[in-house]
Amino acid sequence: xxxxxxxxxxxxxxxxxxxxxxxxxxxxxxxxxxxxxxxxxxxxxxxxxxxxxxxxxxxxxxxxxxxxxxxx
Numbered sequence: 001x002x003x004x005x006x007x008x009x010x011x012x013x014x015x016x017x018x019x020x021x022x023x024x025x026x027x028x029x030x031x032x033x034x035x036x037x038x039x040x041x042x043x044x045x046x047x048x049x050x051x052x053x054x055x056x057x058x059x060x061x062x063x064x065x066x067x068x069x070x071x072x
Contacts, residue, residue: 001009
């Protein structure tokens with residue numbers, strides 16, 4: 001095997017390794033992608049969470065305003 005054949009063999013092996021890595025990465029990415037998230041559902045959930053936080057803040061404020069009245 002002369003130098004030119006060795007160079008072509010190494011270049012082919014490196015290209016094959018790169019191609020194999022790319023294909024395996026693509027397969028791995030598709031297998032582990034997880035569930036797709038619906039943005040409308042996500043926005044609705046964020047809105048519900050914000051409303052719940054506002055309600056908690058309101059209830060805490062009402063509780064804090066009533067606590068001094070309950071003290072003897």
